[in-house]
Amino acid sequence: MADETIQYGTYEATVERSKKLEGDLEINPQKYRVLTGDRPTGRLHIGHLFGSLQNRVRLQNLGVQTFIVIADYQVLTDRDTFEAIGENIRELTIDYLAAGIVPLDGKGQGKTVIFPHSHVPELNQLLLPFLTLVTNAELDRNPTVKEEIAAAGQKRINAGMYTYPVHQAADILFCKGNVVPVGKDQLPHLELTRVIARRFNDRFAGQAPVFPEPQPLLSKSPVILGLDGGQKMSKSRHNAIMLSASEDETANLLKKAKTDADRLITYDPDQRPEVANLLLLLSLTTGETPETWAEKIGDGGAGTLKKQLTESMNEYLRPLRTRRKELEANPDYVRQVLRAGIAEARSQAEATLNEVRDSMHMSI
Numbered sequence: 001m002a003d004e005t006i007q008y009g010t011y012e013a014t015v016e017r018s019k020k021l022e023g024d025l026e027i028n029p030q031k032y033r034v035l036t037g038d039r040p041t042g043r044l045h046i047g048h049l050f051g052s053l054q055n056r057v058r059l060q061n062l063g064v065q066t067f068i069v070i071a072d073y074q075v076l077t078d079r080d081t082f083e084a085i086g087e088n089i090r091e092l093t094i095d096y097l098a099a100g101i102v103p104l105d106g107k108g109q110g111k112t113v114i115f116p117h118s119h120v121p122e123l124n125q126l127l128l129p130f131l132t133l134v135t136n137a138e139l140d141r142n143p144t145v146k147e148e149i150a151a152a153g154q155k156r157i158n159a160g161m162y163t164y165p166v167h168q169a170a171d172i173l174f175c176k177g178n179v180v181p182v183g184k185d186q187l188p189h190l191e192l193t194r195v196i197a198r199r200f201n202d203r204f205a206g207q208a209p210v211f212p213e214p215q216p217l218l219s220k221s222p223v224i225l226g227l228d229g230g231q232k233m234s235k236s237r238h239n240a241i242m243l244s245a246s247e248d249e250t251a252n253l254l255k256k257a258k259t260d261a262d263r264l265i266t267y268d269p270d271q272r273p274e275v276a277n278l279l280l281l282l283s284l285t286t287g288e289t290p291e292t293w294a295e296k297i298g299d300g301g302a303g304t305l306k307k308q309l310t311e312s313m314n315e316y317l318r319p320l321r322t323r324r325k326e327l328e329a330n331p332d333y334v335r336q337v338l339r340a341g342i343a344e345a346r347s348q349a350e351a352t353l354n355e356v357r358d359s360m361h362m363s364i
């Protein structure tokens, strides 16, 4: 078994490499294949939009072939409920398309491949050889998994919780994805994927490596805090503006957003995180800097800030929300997108699995 231990490396080095990669993606988009994904746990909110969705759309529009995996099996690792998974897959797909993802939809125009991994047996089969390339001890040490176990509050941890990062390696490697846009919490998983690719190539593939070692592309986007200030925006903390919210709901949520007692509006993320977060959102929806907005609002206070943000946010989201409604009214199209994505993912996965079998001397 491999004697090399998993090197998580320094965060600074990862940031440096990610910057270089960012530059090359613009010059040579055709060299890359982006694989990103989400668990289907509900609709998306503006934190997702500014944090990851817009970045995916940007990469897609640079001409990078993009795959989006909807990790439905992974939902089973830390939740008891499964009844809503199907609906969440459809809602997630609608959010992607409304945000500007142009999907491969079987009509020959689109490009981005969207698929739930439970529908791609050849991808899932990669899990079996991959599991033999890592040790239990390595899976046990994964810091993100440890945190999730602590957060889940479950008494019995199922084995899927420890092995899903290996499954994630299959999500990425089935299509030979070589760029994975990630937040910091996903870096351990990506490092594991790189180790699996390397060990597979070393052990089975001799002169002709089968898998690339995918690189992380760190998000340049700001983290959006929830409307209660302190924490990251998250649906489960009830501090989020959903993409699907109506204009009135958006206004009500912003009205209740936490601020502070200081009437003069200033942009000070360290001392005044709640006000700074609202100014950041104002900046993201208008293109003007948070500092400019702070100056404009000045002693207008939190009331003026919220009023302005409500207007700007609703205006900014209006086209997306209109598109969202159209898609909601057209479930057949959404299904067609998923079918086309699954078909494309399966054909890629089948080709990779054949190569994998050849390397392992299992072809007959």
Ligand code: TRP
Pocket (backbone or CB within 6 Å): 035, 036, 037, 038, 039, 069, 071, 074, 168, 171, 172, 180
């Ligand atoms: N683990 C990721 C999350 O919790 C979701 C995911 C599954 C993913 N497969 C992936 C992300 C492949 C990137 C690439 O958000």
